[in-house]
Amino acid sequence: MPHRLISPRTASPKELDALVHVLDGADIIIHRSEGTITHWSIGCENMYGWTREEAVGEKVYELLETQFPEPADTIHAQLKSHGFWQGEIIDRHKSGHLIHVATRCVLVNLTDGDLAVIQTNSDVSALRRAQEAVNAREAHLSSILDTVPDAMVVIDDSGMVLSFSKAAEKLFGMSSEQICGRNVSNLMPNPYRDSHDGYIDHYLKTGEKRIIGYGRVVTGKRADGSHFPMELHVGEATANGERIFTGFVRDLTSKVRIEEDLRQSQKMEAVGQLTGGIAHDFNNLLTVISGNLEMIEDKLPQGQLRGLLKEAQDAAADGAKLTGQLLAFGRRQPLSPKPADLGQLVSGFSDLLRRTLGENIKLSTVIAGAGLNVLVDSSQLQNAILNIALNARDAMPRGGSLTTEISRVHLDADYAKMYPEVRSGNFVLISMTDTGAGMSEEVQKRAIEPFFTTKDVGAGTGLGLSMVYGFVKQSGGHLQLYSETGRGSTIRIYLPAIGSSGSQEVQQGPEPVESPLPQGDELVLVVEDDPRVRRVAVARLSSMGYSVLEADSGRRAMEVLRADDKIALLFTDIVMPGGMTGDELAREARNLRPDMSVLFTSGYSEPGLTETDGIIGSQWLRKPYTARELASKVRELLDER
Known part of the structure; x- marks a missing residue:
């Protein structure tokens, strides 16, 4: 808003004396245009510690060691052109401590032709300290919410999202701007989505809790439509008379997958033991059957019965092969390593x-x-x-x-x-x-x-x-x-692997000391749909000094690339869900940023099985890769830029 001009009023020294006398308890300073103090109220004595006798005749901004929010010349120019200036300054008390002051200066014409400034001050130090404390607490809370791995979602009693943490943005694949103001049921698949508002209404009417106050495993829905298991803890609070609910969400995808792998391993172990035992016993039966068939064969004359006997012997041999395969699965076959x-x-x-x-x-x-x-x-x-x-x-x-x-x-x-x-x-x-x-x-x-x-x-x-x-x-x-x-x-x-002595080289103790891994400080984007593998890659690159962004799909990766032009290297898996493969992502990324380095990874053995040949200057890293292999490939690509 433009400054309104105030024409300087004319006042005599007696009028200024009367003004200070009437408002002596207020914080008023009157000084000449060059800064010499002519009037100093009792309020200023209390505020600054200087008595009237000590202050009058001194240069105001030298006495108070004033710190301005902008150059003093600019303020003086505005005062002369507009007739007033107001803002926040910092003065020093006689004892040495700083005082935050909200001040307003008005220009006055004196009857002798000189100019004076009437300055009214208010001590806002306490308010400033309170604001700084609030800002510090907000920054502290923000840093916690941005760092904690669990996602946080705050909703009101109608189900509308009020707050969406950084971890929630990563987990659900959407920004806070996309979800705040919308119903939290958009983060849920059916049947939870259609029933959610009913849960809240039921609780508000009856007080009966279903999730509030304890954890529960439910299903979430990402922006790309994919579903994932999550652990949800909900707390309730009242803010400004309004009831709010805070949900902390933990992604259980990795945990569930590890548990499934472990259950599968245990199942295969149990099935293997059962299968091996059955095959072993069945082999004994086949031994009896085939042995008796051989003895019968020796006593039979040539003819049709010998043909039937031969078929039975062939079937017994096939049975022996089958049990051999079962023993192999059950890890009970005889090996000669x-x-x-x-x-x-x-x-x-x-x-x-x-x-x-x-x-x-x-x-x-x-x-x-x-x-x-x-x-x-x-x-x-x-x-x-x-x-x-x-x-x-x-x-x-x-x-x-x-x-x-x-x-x-x-x-x-x-x-x-x-x-x-x-x-x-x-x-x-x-x-x-x-x-x-x-x-x-x-x-x-x-x-x-x-x-x-x-x-x-x-x-x-x-x-x-x-x-x-x-x-x-x-x-x-x-x-x-x-x-x-x-x-x-x-x-x-x-x-x-075994060494020349024939002993196995499987690591049992600490890894041998090797040369330090190549380091760097560039920005790397990691794209991997498996959260376990992605976390390992991010942790490794971060430990090497790189700044790391991450995405769980090609579409999300393109959003990150468009938002940050400092990304130096794209490290992407080849096969990913979501409609965009790694090689398609690399092509779009190169169209957007032709100078970007590209490193592919996959569980497949041969790069030729993918469509990555057209990505000039890209390289390939086969899973599983070690930290040293990753460090060397990344450094090699970045050094070639």
Whole structure:
């Protein structure tokens, strides 16, 4: 609003004396235009500690050591042009402490032709301290809410969202501006959404609580429509006479997934023990059956009965093979482990695989590095590889490619925390990736269960992957399955590496001291739909000195990229839900920021199976990756910019 001009009034010294006399208790200073004090009220004596005799004749702004909110020349110019000036200044008391003062200065013409300034002051120090205390408390509370991992949502008694914390924005994938003023039921899927307002009305009418005061596991809905399990704690308070409810939300996605993995592992352990015991006993029965059939065969003359007997013997042999597979799953098959170089073993086995797969499937074998020694039953390992290859062939009826890659990897403590059954240490990895039809999430969960198969009746027993799983676990290793419908599958076998002495290198104590990891201070955007993997990546990069932003989908990542032009590197998973894959995200990001570095990651073995070839200058990091591998790749890409 523009300043209103006040024409300076004319006053005599007697009139100014009378003014101060009448308002002597007020905080009034009258001084000449150059600052010499002519009148000093009793109120000013009380406010500043200087007596009238000490103050009169002194330069006001020198005496009080005044601090202005803007240059003094600017204030004097405004005073002369407008006739007044008002604002907040800081003066110093005679004892030395500072006083915050709200002041108003009015220009007056004296009868002798000089100018004077009437300055009225109010001590607002207490108000300023109170405001600073409130600001400090608000900043403290804001820092807590921005830092605490639990999301916070505040609603009124009609269900409208009043406050939405930073953690809530990340968890639900929407900003506070998008949800504040809307009903909190927008964060819930049905049937909770339609029933929510009824819960509040019921509580307000009856006082009967359903959630308030204790925790409850419910289902939340993100902005992209995906659902997730969450733990909800609700508290009640009254603010300005209005009832409000504060909800603290904890994402249980990782916890539920770990519990599911643990339950699956325990289930497979129990099924394995049961299956192995049954197979063992059944083998005894088959031994009796086949032995008696052999003895009968010796006593039978040539003829039709010998043909029937031969069919019975073949059926008993098939039964023995079946029990052998069951024993493999139950980890009760006899193994003869010996030191072997997996690079040589798999290479020598490639010709057999090529003949088995046929001409319409391209077979590739990649051996990375040396030191690929493990203690393993070579024949059983070849049998496991053959089973995986046969499954891949069946998944590619019109042809495709199968890539086998052997490399030495280190699984660190971060990786082991995500998978309860995995030990950290040095392993040799056999990774087999096909370009077949892939598996749905439901099929993946049951893929290693005995007798589970997606093939037609009579086309398979459902024991192939079960046998592989049992063999790998019996050999002290770990098996992982990555798959997406329409994008193929990757089976990864981790076997404990051994040194030249034949001893296993699985880590039991502290990791050996290595050179410091490459560091940096650039801004990195991590895009990963698995919250466990995303948290590990963010923590690792932060520990290396980088500033890190995160997103759980490609769409959310693009919002972050548009909002911040300082992002130097995009670190993204390839396969993600939400309608945008990692390579599609990278292309849009490069269109927006051509100079941005791009680092891809995935559980698939071969970058060629994705569409990342068109992203110039991008690099690839295969899961699971160590902190050192991540640090080196990120630093290498950023140094090339």
